[in-house]
Amino acid sequence: MSKFCGACGAARDPQARFCPECGAPFGATPAPPAAPYPPAEAVGTHTIPTQATLPGAAPGRAPGQGPEQVYGGWQALPPPPRRSGGTATKWLAGSVAVVAVVAGGVVAWQFLKPGGGTGSPEAAADKFVTAIASQDLAGTIESIAPGEVTGMEKVFDSARAKLGHAGVVDGSGPLLAAADVKVSGLKFSVHDEGTNLARVELTAGRYDVTYDPSKLPSALKAFAQAHPDTLHASGDLVASFKDAIASQGACVAPSEEECHLPQGAASTGPELVAEKQGGGWYVSLFGTAAQLVVDSIDADADAGIQVDPDFKAYDDAPAPITGKTPQDVVDHLVSAVNKQDVGALLANLPADEARVLQPYGAAVQDLLVGADLQGEAKVDALNVDSTAEGDYLKVSLRSAKASADFTDDDGDEVGGQLTLQGMCYSGWDLGDTEPDQDCVPDQVKRTLGIDSWTVWLRKVSGGYQFDPVATAANNAATVIDAVPTSLISTGVQDFLRDAGVASDDAS
Amino acid sequence: MRMLLWAAAGAAWVVECFLSWTRSGLLAASSMLDAARLIRSGVLGALAPGWVAYALLVLPACGVVLLGTAPVRRRWAVRARWLVALVGVLAAGAALHVLVGWSPARLGPGGWLAVLGSGLALAGFVLDIGHGDATGPPH
Numbered sequence: 001m002s003k004f005c006g007a008c009g010a011a012r013d014p015q016a017r018f019c020p021e022c023g024a025p026f027g028a029t030p031a032p033p034a035a036p037y038p039p040a041e042a043v044g045t046h047t048i049p050t051q052a053t054l055p056g057a058a059p060g061r062a063p064g065q066g067p068e069q070v071y072g073g074w075q076a077l078p079p080p081p082r083r084s085g086g087t088a089t090k091w092l093a094g095s096v097a098v099v100a101v102v103a104g105g106v107v108a109w110q111f112l113k114p115g116g117g118t119g120s121p122e123a124a125a126d127k128f129v130t131a132i133a134s135q136d137l138a139g140t141i142e143s144i145a146p147g148e149v150t151g152m153e154k155v156f157d158s159a160r161a162k163l164g165h166a167g168v169v170d171g172s173g174p175l176l177a178a179a180d181v182k183v184s185g186l187k188f189s190v191h192d193e194g195t196n197l198a199r200v201e202l203t204a205g206r207y208d209v210t211y212d213p214s215k216l217p218s219a220l221k222a223f224a225q226a227h228p229d230t231l232h233a234s235g236d237l238v239a240s241f242k243d244a245i246a247s248q249g250a251c252v253a254p255s256e257e258e259c260h261l262p263q264g265a266a267s268t269g270p271e272l273v274a275e276k277q278g279g280g281w282y283v284s285l286f287g288t289a290a291q292l293v294v295d296s297i298d299a300d301a302d303a304g305i306q307v308d309p310d311f312k313a314y315d316d317a318p319a320p321i322t323g324k325t326p327q328d329v330v331d332h333l334v335s336a337v338n339k340q341d342v343g344a345l346l347a348n349l350p351a352d353e354a355r356v357l358q359p360y361g362a363a364v365q366d367l368l369v370g371a372d373l374q375g376e377a378k379v380d381a382l383n384v385d386s387t388a389e390g391d392y393l394k395v396s397l398r399s400a401k402a403s404a405d406f407t408d409d410d411g412d413e414v415g416g417q418l419t420l421q422g423m424c425y426s427g428w429d430l431g432d433t434e435p436d437q438d439c440v441p442d443q444v445k446r447t448l449g450i451d452s453w454t455v456w457l458r459k460v461s462g463g464y465q466f467d468p469v470a471t472a473a474n475n476a477a478t479v480i481d482a483v484p485t486s487l488i489s490t491g492v493q494d495f496l497r498d499a500g501v502a503s504d505d506a507s
Numbered sequence: 508m509r510m511l512l513w514a515a516a517g518a519a520w521v522v523e524c525f526l527s528w529t530r531s532g533l534l535a536a537s538s539m540l541d542a543a544r545l546i547r548s549g550v551l552g553a554l555a556p557g558w559v560a561y562a563l564l565v566l567p568a569c570g571v572v573l574l575g576t577a578p579v580r581r582r583w584a585v586r587a588r589w590l591v592a593l594v595g596v597l598a599a600g601a602a603l604h605v606l607v608g609w610s611p612a613r614l615g616p617g618g619w620l621a622v623l624g625s626g627l628a629l630a631g632f633v634l635d636i637g638h639g640d641a642t643g644p645p646h
Contacts (some may be wrong), residue, residue, distance in 0.1 A: 020580065093578030096514050100574035103521045110525075110540050111560075116548065131536035136527075138555075139536035140546055154553050172531035247619050 010086065022085070034215040060324050116142060116281020121198040122188040124281040125272045131182040133207070134256040135174035143497035145275055147352025151473030158480040166488035167219035178215040178224075181207045183237065193311035196276035197356070199291065200283075202269045205237040226501040238269040271295060275356050295358065310362035317358045318347040326384050326395045329457060329466055338376045340368050350458050350465050375406030375415065384464030387450075391459045391469055398422065405430065423452065449482025450475070512631040513588060518605030520570025520595055524546035524563075526617035529606055538617060539563045566602070566621060569595030573628065584586070585635055592628040599625045620622075 005012050007024035019026055101347065118124045124143055132140030137156055141149050163169040187204035211231040213224035218447035234255060253261070273287030321336075321344065336345035342361035346354040346379045383398040405415035417435075418427035424439035445451055456470035524543075528534040534542060545551045546560035572591045576584045599621040607613040614622070 013592070089578075093510070096510070096578050097575055099514075100517070100571055100577075102575060103518075104568075106569040107521065107524065107540070107564070107571065111543055111564060118610070127536060134531050136529075136531075136535040136537055136547060137533055137552065138542045139527075142537055142541055150550065153551050157554050174535075177532075180531060305645060452604060469579035483536060 002035075006009045007328045007459075041298050081170055086244075088324070111314060115278035115280050117277065117282045118143070119281065121190050121200045121274035121281050124283050125188050125200040125202070126186055128272065128283040129183055129186060129202070129205075129437065133183045135181075143283050145277055145284045145352060145356070146283050146455045147277075147285075147350055148469055151470050151477075155473050155476045158477045162480055162483065162485065162488065162502070165485045166216050166492065168492060170217045177217070178212050180210045180212070184208070186237075194315050197311060197314050197359075198281075200237060200272045200274050203270070206234065207237050207240075208232070208234040219489070220496070222496055222501045223499060226499075234272075241270040266293065273356060277352060284356040286353065287360075287440060290357055290360040294363070305307065307363045309359035311359045313343065313358040313362040314355065317351070317355050318343050320351055320460060321347045322460055326393070326464070327382055327384060327465055328455060330379050330382055333466065334377055340373060341365075342368070348465060350460060350467055350469075353467070353469055355428065372409035373406045373414075375404070376470065377404040377406075377415075378402065389456075392467070393459065393464055394454060394455055394456040394474075396454045398452070420453065423450075447487070448479045449485065509631055509634050510577045512627055514597075516579060516592070516624045516627035516631060517570040517573030517575075518524065519620045519627060520599075521567045521574065523570075523617040523620035524567040526620065527615040528602070528617040528621075531613065532606075534606060534617070535615060536592050539566070539626065552561065554595055558642070562598075563602075565598040566595055568625075570624065577639045592632055595628060596625045602624050 003012055004010065004032045005026065006022055006023065008022040010021035012019065012026060016026065028414060057095065118127060119312060127139060128135075128143040131143055137153065141153060142191060160169055160175065163175075169175055175280040176396040183205055185204055185206050186202065189201045189203045190379075191201065193199060211233075211234070213228055213230065216224040240468070271288070271291050273284045273291050275283050275284045275287060291307075294309060297305055297307050315321055315419055321332050323332055333345065333348050336342075343358060346361050380401045380403075382400045384400075385396045387394045387396075387399060400420045401418070402420075403415070403417045405413065406414050413430050416432075418425060418431040422439075423445060424437070426435050426437035430437040440450075453473075456467050456474055457464040458467040458470060521587065524539040526538055527536055528539060540563075542551070543560045543563040546555050546557065546563070549557075569591045573588060573595070576588050576591075603609055603614075604620065608616060
């Protein structure tokens with residue numbers, strides 16, 4: 001069997017019955033020279049040759065003719081010219097196939113690769129700021145340290161659903177559809193504070209905000225009609241932040257009256273704290289909040305305090321402290337409070353939430369040493385109900401008794417006693433003559449959907465740790481789900497009334 | 508020409524999963540691939556079940572298939588492209604409905620690429636039909 005097509009000479013697939021290039025059937029013998037035309041004088045009266053009369057003709061086909069050509073008995077067509085682009089087409093086809101394989105591999109790798117985050121602290125900060133501005137929940141969650149956002153998407157989803165029922169959010173668009181925020185020209189300066197920790201300072205950037213009342217949700221339509229003008233604001237992000245810090249200041253004086261505003265100005269732009277976890281960089285909300293407090297305190301010249309976080313404490317963090325039972329967890333927390341050991345206190349919390357706070361805890365530790373507190377706290381008679389929920393232990397408090405008695409270097413005493421029974425409490429501060437006692441009203445319990453004080457412990461290597469993020473997220477989701485939609489609608493009506501706008505709803 | 512059309516459609520559907528899909532709101536600063544990874548890792552578990560992570564990859568998977576079969580003219584490849592194109596167009600339509608409610612003003616670069624890929628796939632289908640590829644050389 002020939003390896004090439006007898007008609008056009010293209011390479012032949014042994015399994016194919018027809019040539020992919022010219023369509024000629026394989027197996028035909030090479031065409032003999034075409035028969036000559038009949039003499040001109042016989043054109044008008046000639047007898048059309050039949051298939052059998054033409055030499056070398058395969059039944060049903062003339063030599064060199066494709067399957068679509070009608071057999072006419074005239075001179076057989078010469079074989080089609082060999083396509084000069086055959087090689088180029090093959091190269092192009094091969095290249096496209098290679099691209100397809102590579103593309104599939106890249107998509108699969110990006111989807112399946114372990115860990116997340118970005119490749120650098122500034123990329124994490126950029127993604128965080130951009131996602132917040134564009135109200136992208138997925139982008140925001142992706143840019144924040146995983147331990148700090150676990151469960152928060154449930155809260156967001158519950159809130160969105162509830163607000164949607166109340167008409168405060170429409171459709172599937174952004175939560176604040178009327179506000180279009182754009183940030184641009186973001187530039188960052190990175191201050192490395194160790195292998196896995198960095199402060200990322202925003203050094204340049206602009207914001208542009210457009211408020212379009214026509215995009216307000218249906219529940220606020222009356223407000224939009226009363227104030228139909230589109231508003232626009234833009235400015236420098238860094239300058240705006242510094243102005244905000246200067247106007248807020250930080251008051252660390254013992255009483256509100258002794259605070260002075262405004263006193264200082266931030267010496268730096270807004271700082272985000274980035275942490276490397278699992279090979280990728282994320283923004284740490286806890287670290288960023290702590291850094292903001294530090295920056296605010298440092299900016300308040302009247303406070304006369306400079307807080308210096310010890311970033312080495314991040315790498316030197318104590319080993320995690322865990323408990324086998326809820327009582328153990330509480331005992332370890334109380335022990336750390338009694339030792340006034342902030343590092344140990346933070347070590348009782350999940351590392352992916354609390355380790356980033358170790359540098360700031362070291363600064364608080366210095367302040368505690370200065371205050372020279374003496375005393376202790378105790379938690380007795382702890383009575384709880386525990387329910388396992390995946391990697392968590394839901395702990396509902398039935399009863400407990402706690403007390404604290406501390407004295408500072410001035411001889412001032414701080415402390416008291418607290419007894420919890422279900423959702424009733426009884427307690428007093430040192431110096432009170434009789435206890436203060438009350439219970440959470442049944443109406444409030446029903447409205448908030450809460451019938452006990454509940455915390456969540458996370459299962460980690462060695463036991464359990466109190467998880468503040470899971471506790472906050474689960475309690476918030478419970479409350480949001482329980483809050484009646486009518487309560488939100490009432491709140492909207494009150495807002496419209498305060499704004500001097502008549503609402504469309506009679507409720 | 509048809510090969511290039513199909514390849515371009517496939518490339519568009521692959522690239523779209525790396526770009527932000529909307530101009531504001533969900534996936535305005537992240538991509539379909541980011542969302543799929545988050546859902547698969549359980550971080551967005553409260554928002555979407557695990558299978559959604561794989562559903563978000565249907566469009567780029569269709570793109571890879573279109574890219575891979577674009578040079579092949581056999582009847583089976585032609586029919587496969589049509590079927591994959593149909594699946595891809597439906598997936599793109601579902602994403603457009605869920606993410607932007609069919610509003611072009613809210614589309615981001617990824618969304619526009621998905622629309623472009625759908626248009627190119629449709630053009631490739633029309634040209635295939637016009638060229639009689641349905642009755643082309645059998646495999």
